[in-house]
Amino acid sequence: MSERVDYHIDGHFFIIKLNDPKHLNSLTFEDFIYIALLLQKANTIDSVLFTVLQSSGKYFSSGGKFSAVNELNGEEGGNEVEKTSKLVSAISSPNVFVANAFATHKKILICFLNGPAIGLSASLVALCDIVYSQNDSVFLLFPFTNLGFVAEVGASVTLIQKLGINSANEHMIFSSPISFKELLGTIVTKNYQLNDTETFNKNVLEDLKQNVRWLYPKSILGMKDLLHNQMKQELIKSQAMETNGTLPFWASGEPFKRFQQLQKGNRRHKL
Amino acid sequence: MPEIRQNEKISHRIEGPFFIIQLINPDNLNALEGEDYIYLGELLELADKNSDVYFTILQSSGRFFSSGADFKGIAKAQEDNGAKYASETSKWLSNFVARNVYVTDVFIKHSKVLVCCLNGPAIGLSAALVALCDIVYSMNDKVYLLYPFANLGLVTEGGTAISLPLKFGANTTYERLMFNKPFNYDIMTKSGFISKNFNMPSSNTEAFNAELLKELKGKVEGLYLPSCLGMKKLLKSNHIGSFNEINSMEVNESLKYWVDGEPLRRFSQLGSKQRKHRL
Numbered sequence: 001m002s003e004r005v006d007y008h009i010d011g012h013f014f015i016i017k018l019n020d021p022k023h024l025n026s027l028t029f030e031d032f033i034y035i036a037l038l039l040q041k042a043n044t045i046d047s048v049l050f051t052v053l054q055s056s057g058k059y060f061s062s063g064g065k066f067s068a069v070n071e072l073n074g075e076e077g078g079n080e081v082e083k084t085s086k087l088v089s090a091i092s093s094p095n096v097f098v099a100n101a102f103a104t105h106k107k108i109l110i111c112f113l114n115g116p117a118i119g120l121s122a123s124l125v126a127l128c129d130i131v132y133s134q135n136d137s138v139f140l141l142f143p144f145t146n147l148g149f150v151a152e153v154g155a156s157v158t159l160i161q162k163l164g165i166n167s168a169n170e171h172m173i174f175s176s177p178i179s180f181k182e183l184l185g186t187i188v189t190k191n192y193q194l195n196d197t198e199t200f201n202k203n204v205l206e207d208l209k210q211n212v213r214w215l216y217p218k219s220i221l222g223m224k225d226l227l228h229n230q231m232k233q234e235l236i237k238s239q240a241m242e243t244n245g246t247l248p249f250w251a252s253g254e255p256f257k258r259f260q261q262l263q264k265g266n267r268r269h270k271l
Numbered sequence: 272m273p274e275i276r277q278n279e280k281i282s283h284r285i286e287g288p289f290f291i292i293q294l295i296n297p298d299n300l301n302a303l304e305g306e307d308y309i310y311l312g313e314l315l316e317l318a319d320k321n322s323d324v325y326f327t328i329l330q331s332s333g334r335f336f337s338s339g340a341d342f343k344g345i346a347k348a349q350e351d352n353g354a355k356y357a358s359e360t361s362k363w364l365s366n367f368v369a370r371n372v373y374v375t376d377v378f379i380k381h382s383k384v385l386v387c388c389l390n391g392p393a394i395g396l397s398a399a400l401v402a403l404c405d406i407v408y409s410m411n412d413k414v415y416l417l418y419p420f421a422n423l424g425l426v427t428e429g430g431t432a433i434s435l436p437l438k439f440g441a442n443t444t445y446e447r448l449m450f451n452k453p454f455n456y457d458i459m460t461k462s463g464f465i466s467k468n469f470n471m472p473s474s475n476t477e478a479f480n481a482e483l484l485k486e487l488k489g490k491v492e493g494l495y496l497p498s499c500l501g502m503k504k505l506l507k508s509n510h511i512g513s514f515n516e517i518n519s520m521e522v523n524e525s526l527k528y529w530v531d532g533e534p535l536r537r538f539s540q541l542g543s544k545q546r547k548h549r550l
Contacts, residue, residue, distance in 0.1 A: 144502065145498040147495070147498075149498055149501075150498055150502045150505055151502055151505050151506070156502075156505040156508070157509060160506060164438060164462055164463035165437055165506075166406055166463055166465070166466060167463030167466060168506060169506060170466040172502050172506060173384055173499050174490040174494070238505075241508055245501055254497075267493065
């Protein structure tokens with residue numbers, strides 16, 4: 001239940017939609033958990049073959065809401081145990097629970113990338129099996145080194161595998177955006193060259209319906225199971241590595257300082 | 272900074288978070304002898320221990336990044352047949368295995384971000400080290416990497432049995448290695464191996480090095496540098512196990528070839544120009 005995320009089922013398609021274009025579809029930690037719960041739901045419905053992530057407006061999603069991050073910070077001088085357990089739970093929920101829902105998802109994950117995606121939202125895009133882009137103004141940005149922590153939600157695995165090691169290193173270490181040119185052929189399969197997001201969402205879905213008309217549903221899911229097997233193992237391993245890798249950074253307080261600067265306009269994404 | 276002996280072919284300096292290592296023997300195309308590779312490894316260790324350093328930058332000078340192992344060095348190793356070695360195996364353990372496994376290991380385990388400023392072609396073990404760098408920028412489209420192991424009677428070294436398939440794909444790697452062909456600029460760009468081409472003339476490597484360093488300074492501005500190292504650690508965790516394993520396999524396999532003598536025959540043909548690198 002979220003006012004920013006809704007879903008509906010259309011034949012073989014379980015469609016999750018981000019519908020808060022006014023705020024560039026930025027998401028709270030609860031929204032990410034809700035998306036994970038929807039993935040679990042899609043898994044249990046036999047007639048569903050594809051889980052679609054689509055959005056609305058100009059941005060796919062600008063990432064985690066600043067206010068949600070700042071809430072985590074808590075008051076100075078609070079109880080150490082309470083502070084730590086609050087932090088562990090907040091950091092583990094995307095990095096373990098959400099990441100695991102994507103890693104173990106049985107249906108084909110398809111992202112309708114209507115615009116830029118940033119941070120944890122970009123991590124979700126990188127976890128999708130197939131990505132279509134609305135036009136060439138899309139980009140992915142993983143600003144983790146600019147925000148004072150490290151790769152989260154599977155990005156340390158997905159980017160290495162999909163972009164190649166050197167390119168993933170460059171973009172992750174310098175927080176530099178991954179342009180459409182670099183996404184095409186590595187993450188984006190087809191560019192629709194459209195301006196309107198609703199038309200884009202509609203056209204991609206129509207194409208997909210055409211594509212699957214004569215296909216054998218069990219083969220589709222069996223194929224994913226085989227293709228995804230190796231990546232799944234890597235992703236499961238990365239849940240521990242990323243969670244434990246990023247926790248000390250959050251505990252140090254650096255990300256909070258930087259999120260506040262971002263919110264106040266004293267810090268910018270490196271675009 | 273802890274003291275380290277000087278080397279006339281390799282210089283180093285620290286500038287902010289950057290530990291800059293430069294090959295400075297352009298007249299000999301920055302060819303390196305065994306001792307030079309060991310020195311390079313020691314410099315990396317020095318950078319690794321320095322907590323003010325976040326990036327280790329490899330630069331070169333002149334037309335070539337590095338033409339690889341110096342033939343003169345190899346001839347020296349061959350003449351190294353004094354009483355101190357009980358056998359050919361013992362000699363090549365010293366002259367090949369020990370130094371090769373060391374320099375490869377130092378690159379594999381390096382904790383700082385390794386950036387290569389690729390000004391020109393790199394060959395052999397030097398090219399293997401380029402493939403072990405985390406990020407590579409090129410001066411222009413005349414750069415290439417050549418791994419002439421099949422032409423020299425050797426097998427892969429410097430972790431290339433892992434780094435090349437990972438970075439260029441398995442089929443491309445087989446084709447290039449089996450037939451001794453270079454990985455040219457097109458292959459390096461298509462695969463995302465080169466992050467940016469600076470499009471600068473080959474005649475001015477110093478300008479390229481300066482421009483690239485300026486750009487790197489801009490890139491790290493405002494970043495939380497400990498995140499960069501934490502990020503490298505995570506990204507590296509994907510393959511570190513495979514690299515450690517292959518380092519041992521490669522040197523032990525190569526040792527047989529050195530003991531057998533084929534690489535020496537072929538290196539001396541190269542030295543006397545009877546054999547050429549096939550480009």
